[in-house]
């Protein structure tokens with residue numbers, strides 16, 4: 618599928634992800650064991666499970682972000698629209714440009730204005746962009762992040778002057794501005810108040826029209842509210858690897874899971 622990004626260019630967005638027999642290691646420690654999962658394009662998938670079961674680790678392997686840690690490596694495959702992310706000659710920096718990430722704590726660049734924050738990724742990618750195209754991209758990205766109306770009169774003010782929820786939406790605008798095919802979100806609302814959380818959840822709902830979104834969350838209600846499918850991970854004990862226990866439509870995971878441990882977890886009996 619393609620759409621206009623508002624600067625006169627047609628772009629492809631919202632690709633499928635297929636994880637096959639993936640093991641993730643930190644040095645000699647197997648953190649995630651043998652995960653296979655197919656994620657549809659333009660959908661929201663939630664990763665849930667108790668602390669330490671490997672949700673963030675797995676998420677980071679979907680754009681090779683784990684490789685910034687020495688010794689972290691994978692075996693198996695991650696295919697994005699059929700292309701192997703780990704294939705020979707694939708540049709991890711290019712992968713991270715196409716598969717954006719939003720982190721737990723909003724992390725706008727403190728010295729940059731709101732506008733320059735939105736453009737930061739584009740500039741890092743050395744993309745030449747005219748002033749008018751930059752203005753248009755800033756506006757489109759902030760609109761997509763549901764932030765335009767709140768900041769349009771102060772685009773040259775520092776991003777740090779925004780509330781936590783606004784800063785997180787600014788980070789989402791920055792991620793969107795580089796036209797990613799997939800957006801990975803690692804507990805994007807954990808540092809936000811309930812109103813900002815709802816604003817970001819509304820945004821996630823809108824984003825799935827264009828993007829494939831994968832979100833790690835500890836908040837069961839959030840997983841139920843925003844995701845189409847949910848993957849439940851579990852861990853047998855400290856030092857053991859995390860495993861995918863069940864992956865299904867979100868309604869099934871919450872109302873009629875196949876596994877007892879899924880039911881125990883979603884009903885709050887452990888974790």
Ligand SMILES: Nc1ncnc2c1ncn2[C@@H]1O[C@H](COP(=O)(O)OP(=O)(O)OP(=O)(O)O)[C@@H](O)[C@H]1O
Nearest residue numbers: 643648666667668669670671672673674675686856
């Ligand atoms: N940088 C690292 N070096 C070594 N081991 C790590 C590193 N990061 C995570 N781990 C280990 O990998 C396993 C999975 O951790 P991960 O953070 O992915 O779990 P999680 O499910 O996201 O947990 P949480 O919900 O607490 O964030 C844990 O045993 C953790 O201790």
